[in-house]
Amino acid sequence: MAGGQFHGEILDVSKNVKALQNGPYTDPHAWQNPENGLSYAQAIADRFSQIYPSKKETYKKNLETFEKNVHEIMAQNMNLLLPYKGQKALSTHEAFNYFTQAYGIHFVSFYGLNTDSELPPQKIKSLLELVKKEKVNVLFLENSKNDSALKNLLKNENLIIGQPLFSDALSNSTGPAKDYFELLKYNAKTVADALKKANSITQGQK
């Protein structure tokens, strides 16, 4: 909260979420699992119903609509990702452990590529080593100024670079993740598209 001037109540919307640990840290990206997003909404509706009991029915109805949408999207996403269950992708931001929990697609993390300066060759070398060690052929990068140079280099290695995923925040109102439902759909489709492309290359090599 900017300036620290907020004196209202702070509601911990994730209080009913079963948090995943990332080493010593609690992984904050819980909303990547739709069930957790639903849990946030339930916590909000509960608290609002306590504060404004006369509106209780409205909150309940809205929550039911939200729940229906989330479950529909989750079922669609599970269908979409089912053919790729158990496969791996690499991400430069460790933000998708809850996505793994929801859909069974595994993410290997590589740090330090979200830089504005030129990528040191050592960094690229260790990225390629990790890719080989983990047998990953799909990468999701955070946007960086080096993207085009890096992409060209990775293309020679027969690696698929997925479209950027939305990890911590929504897109702007004209972007592909303008609200939570769109974010859930977009990330699942983006992962499925990249794995599909990668699998078709691998099959072509056999």
Ligand SMILES: [Zn+2]
């Ligand atoms: Zn993050």
